[in-house]
Amino acid sequence: MPRLSEVITALENLWPAARAESWDAVGTVVGDPDQEVTRVLFAVDPVQEIVDEALKLGADLLVTHHPLYLRGTTTVAASTFKGRVVHTLIKNDIALHVAHTNADKADPGVSDALAGALDLRVVRPLVPDPADPSGRQGLGRICELDHPLSLRDFAARAAERLPATAQGIRVAGDPEAVIRTVAVSGGSGDSLFEDVRAAGVDAFLTADLRHHPASEFIADHAHSPLALLDAAHWATEWPWCELAAAQLDEISDRNGWDLRVHVSKTVTDPWTAHAASVTTTENLGAPN
């Protein structure tokens, strides 16, 4: 059985901390390098619900995509919900390791997993990492469909293939537009709008889009339409958990570690229900 320090070295090889954005907080958050690891759980969010799942499962390492503390803290008292997470982890000898923007940029990374879930063929990164000579690492991915689909059909495919959420998929653009190329980015993608424009794709699928950036993005393309698809943040990043778990499985086999590797199926998207407007898409609008 490997020690935590050995497993973390393997995870660091997959997603080197140095590759994370400067504002990010990745790496080991809780855990003793000398403890042994037998069971690992992958999840998107390091919240109490997931920690309780790890505990029930008997995992001694939890790997999440989102940091527990993105900004520094001066307290881990259990009177705070994040401190409660720290107490539960340490009391139960569960380590926590985070791979965030370093996993976004990796090859394969978060957007590769998202593209895979959507059955898209990855062409190249949306924002190639200038430090990567292979040209395959970076944020987001530019993808091709095997055969063209209408926006309506592509949205239906996304709703079907991504993990089910209360929000579903929000779509902007002409439902009959033909989609041949798509940019995808797991998580909040509005900071990549300029790169998407430059890429010349037919659609952009990401999450967490708000009124003003989305409206201006659409308005700015009146003459060269570019569709937007907005999925639940959690749903766009969950496919990476399966990819990452498979990568660690393979490493475990290679090293004879005999790790048990799991992927959490708990939905940590905050939205738990949805109420549709009473009118149909055709007669949307303000009340008469």
Added chain:
Amino acid sequence: MPRLSEVITALENLWPAARAESWDAVGTVVGDPDQEVTRVLFAVDPVQEIVDEALKLGADLLVTHHPLYLRGTTTVAASTFKGRVVHTLIKNDIALHVAHTNADKADPGVSDALAGALDLRVVRPLVPDPADPSGRQGLGRICELDHPLSLRDFAARAAERLPATAQGIRVAGDPEAVIRTVAVSGGSGDSLFEDVRAAGVDAFLTADLRHHPASEFIADHAHSPLALLDAAHWATEWPWCELAAAQLDEISDRNGWDLRVHVSKTVTDPWTAHAASVTTTENLGAPN
């Protein structure tokens, strides 16, 4: 018939520019103070589609909630989509006036109109304006329901009463929780989370919520549940257009101006379609 300068004086009385947030950009954006005004159109967004509607309608003044330029511009060339708006307005003698956070804080203001649409009784502002001795101006509103509703039923009411949008209403929290008091805030409300917590309400209805703030807001209330409802940004602010139009109508009558006042019914929410996840709310989650 009044001159633009006279109408603007009336609008300034309703929503004084000095009351806007320091980062905001409100007031007259386009127009000659000496031109005459006969017809006014109210809308949420100063986009080309709305300007074309104003033109078709023969309006000579467009009043919007959102600024055309929130950050300063050094060009209004028609090769940009906002510059195209400026050219269309000036070529057709249509003035543009903006009431944004000054209308949010007014009494009655944007969140009063939203509360009205939802059939809620306003108790007080969520963040009272310290400069207002009446205690009735400020951001957001704290409201009471006439009789308690489950979260499920309250969400259904919101979906029914707000202007119909492709996104509908996203809900976080226990669908059976009983809702007696609600905080509402038109537009993006996540900056008000701390005030909502302090207010001790049962639910918060606003727009543009993203994964991280919404998830942390929910996690931080594990022991004293507080529901979230997320509507389309446009839909939460549209009721104000009707309120504001009625206010101007009344002023027109009082002054014998004989203005024709309209409210745009065009949906300027960017989302035009929605694809629901294939599973029901009960079996949401990652694919097996």
Added chain:
Amino acid sequence: MPRLSEVITALENLWPAARAESWDAVGTVVGDPDQEVTRVLFAVDPVQEIVDEALKLGADLLVTHHPLYLRGTTTVAASTFKGRVVHTLIKNDIALHVAHTNADKADPGVSDALAGALDLRVVRPLVPDPADPSGRQGLGRICELDHPLSLRDFAARAAERLPATAQGIRVAGDPEAVIRTVAVSGGSGDSLFEDVRAAGVDAFLTADLRHHPASEFIADHAHSPLALLDAAHWATEWPWCELAAAQLDEISDRNGWDLRVHVSKTVTDPWTAHAASVTTTENLGAPN
């Protein structure tokens, strides 16, 4: 007849926006890329007086050296004097294009035109643009006189050859000093004092000099005298209008555009009159 977009492409070739200083605001400010251009007016300042001249002349493109909005604006309402300019331009289908520090740095550029007006032979830029391999682009110019002149005579030449203004030429230094080499910079040149010192010239002609920088510049050269000549800002940049107009004329001929190109003769220097001190240069000083 060319479209505005074609003429602007030609102007961009002469003065690429990317070459402007980072704080500058150059390029097209008003106008529709599809409108046709038949008549162009060049001027230093985009003020109402010049716009009225363009209108009277029937120009459909105004090219100025100074930006209309150097800092971003959130309003172009006609109640502001700059908004009035925008309204007049758009109502009358007159486009406005600005070439400022990109024209300063061009070869030939603003200081070349100034040197030409003063009958000086340009040797090299005062501050060569490090991005230009030719070594001929940059701010200011270092020049030689054909034959040495006294400072008094050189000042007289500047007063005679530059466009006449109420201010004339202010001179600092010994009137009998011999001038062989001169640095010139159109517009406000005090930020270039260190480069002028390093250049080892006999005099520096520029505009908008104030008491403290000018006094310290002189004091710092007590042992190696260096004369200063201060002309009206407008007068030092006006020669560029003639140069630029000739450049566009040539392009028009080459493309068979048949443009009518004009240069405004309106003085937009703010100073309209001058009252000389009653004493002569010889008995300057405080009253006895």
Added chain:
Amino acid sequence: MPRLSEVITALENLWPAARAESWDAVGTVVGDPDQEVTRVLFAVDPVQEIVDEALKLGADLLVTHHPLYLRGTTTVAASTFKGRVVHTLIKNDIALHVAHTNADKADPGVSDALAGALDLRVVRPLVPDPADPSGRQGLGRICELDHPLSLRDFAARAAERLPATAQGIRVAGDPEAVIRTVAVSGGSGDSLFEDVRAAGVDAFLTADLRHHPASEFIADHAHSPLALLDAAHWATEWPWCELAAAQLDEISDRNGWDLRVHVSKTVTDPWTAHAASVTTTENLGAPN
């Protein structure tokens, strides 16, 4: 004979350092508090020429309006022109004391002396000091003429009454406009433009005005003309030297100090000559 510390206490009473702007550097720059003072020289600028005059005169205290070091220095080596001033002063036991914005704001202060030289009646400060209950201290002065003058005649009066300089007076505005009220501010006054506009005066006399602020100030008043007069910076502040010298004389008498108090007549304006444009004011403009 008083010690330097006693004289400085008296000067501090007239112009307390605490009243200076936060960016300013006033007070004693050179000198030993124990040295005796018998002869004092007042001047605008602490330059070598003035220090040499103090030395020749036998002064042991030089009081100037402008700071020697407005920004901090880490060297006073005599290889710099300001360090040379420090060496000359210390070697010759001459102290240097500065009263800058504290003298501007005093009652009477720099702009009172300027108003006096122009034969104007001071009404109140242009920017009253909020810390002064008397309402008489502050920057600039709003003044009345005894009887109205045309702008042309008022400019002629300024040219005649202020110390003679090579630059004379530059004037913007209609020469025939009637001037009844004037704002004056010794030194560079463009930061006060907004206060001048608010004051509703007919003209503003100050120094060091540049093309852009002056042009925009004029353009912004097309419909309510407001004239500008620009004199040499030195000339607008020199009258204060005479006022301050008289104040110290009076204190000396009162204390029986028997000080000899002088005012330097040396012109430290950088401009030593002027070359007028060859055309008259009537046919100003670009060459035909």
Added chain:
Amino acid sequence: MPRLSEVITALENLWPAARAESWDAVGTVVGDPDQEVTRVLFAVDPVQEIVDEALKLGADLLVTHHPLYLRGTTTVAASTFKGRVVHTLIKNDIALHVAHTNADKADPGVSDALAGALDLRVVRPLVPDPADPSGRQGLGRICELDHPLSLRDFAARAAERLPATAQGIRVAGDPEAVIRTVAVSGGSGDSLFEDVRAAGVDAFLTADLRHHPASEFIADHAHSPLALLDAAHWATEWPWCELAAAQLDEISDRNGWDLRVHVSKTVTDPWTAHAASVTTTENLGAPN
């Protein structure tokens, strides 16, 4: 037996977090509000050695003066020495609470304990807290000796009465100077030099003084000598542990909590040995 939350409420009453400096990080760092408290250890530094002592002692609450994390952290992994502290505390159900600048300012506070150890009579705070109407709270203390001592004798008293450290007491000033009044400040006191000067005392005892501030402080008082005494940082703050323990003991008795309250005697000053210069104080200096 009280719960942690009850004990913390008592500590918060003694040293309210709101009274700490804005840059400080005080309050509960580790621990579950619901755990029971039976034994408490007070110490200056939350280092591993102290945590091990708490563990051996069976303490379930450690109260320290210094924060564990003064700047925020994004990891508590046990591979860092601070993370190791967090792991040990949580694994062993030991809470950690910090009272830092809030304890400095309290009445009685850190400098009161220091004055008590030195047998000084406290007169008033060195920097009174403007928010405290009693005038007794604030940073540092101004004290009187019962009868005057030479600086040599006062230093000897400090060396004898403060906890013994390898560094002892460093002294600056004339050993024969008579000391009647002393300012004291536990911990690093050089930010209080200006207040000490204003207080007019004979000596200042604090810790962590460095060459430049100490030298300039001494040089600036050539004519009104003021002695400095520099003790070990730890030694100046340790007396507060005894004071604070007594305060909590008293609260425990009052509430019938039956707490066992201890004070750590472990020296956490980093310096463990000292090598004196070979010469005596009389012939200090550079080698001949």
Added chain:
Amino acid sequence: MPRLSEVITALENLWPAARAESWDAVGTVVGDPDQEVTRVLFAVDPVQEIVDEALKLGADLLVTHHPLYLRGTTTVAASTFKGRVVHTLIKNDIALHVAHTNADKADPGVSDALAGALDLRVVRPLVPDPADPSGRQGLGRICELDHPLSLRDFAARAAERLPATAQGIRVAGDPEAVIRTVAVSGGSGDSLFEDVRAAGVDAFLTADLRHHPASEFIADHAHSPLALLDAAHWATEWPWCELAAAQLDEISDRNGWDLRVHVSKTVTDPWTAHAASVTTTENLGAPN
């Protein structure tokens, strides 16, 4: 006899100002480039006591390691202690030149002299200057002992060989630890802790260490012990004065300048006495 400007050129060759840190203030502070130099005094601090020594000695140039004004000043009035220094220097024709971080980085530099005093063999800079191709310039030095010593014995050697001070040497670490390699840095060295850790040495000797950085440095090395030695700031830099004096002597001989070069033996460390704790190193700790 050389002029000051010639001697300064020689000093600049040894310690070019361009090599100083960007926040530093080095070079000539006082003096006339044309004055003659016959006698030079080297010292660590430019304080009045040293200036008086220079005066008594008849020196016309004082070279110090520490700047007189590290931050800029706007006054050199003799009422301040630094202004008194300037007055004394200028009145007595004594120049002041500073070599600070440029002397730290030089080869040989301040830490070479310190290593020499301690009989250490320099291996390489602790922080090599990236601009130096020789690899021998930079901050601090990594050194080897001729034969291993216990920490106790190495501390004793430092106490014996460095100039005697009241503070002596403070030591952290196991007295019996074997020291083979040492990093040294004259002056305050805590900003170099990270480089020391990376260097893998057995001990670090520097000055001005404070509780928090020193404690954390020690705590962070629990498993790979690294000793600290803290000497008086002045004592660690004084050896450089002898080195620098010898360098100038050699230059004087080479140029036939016949300079008299002296090194001040005055101790300018602020600490003039020391009171040891009454207990021995073995029973350090809080009173029982």
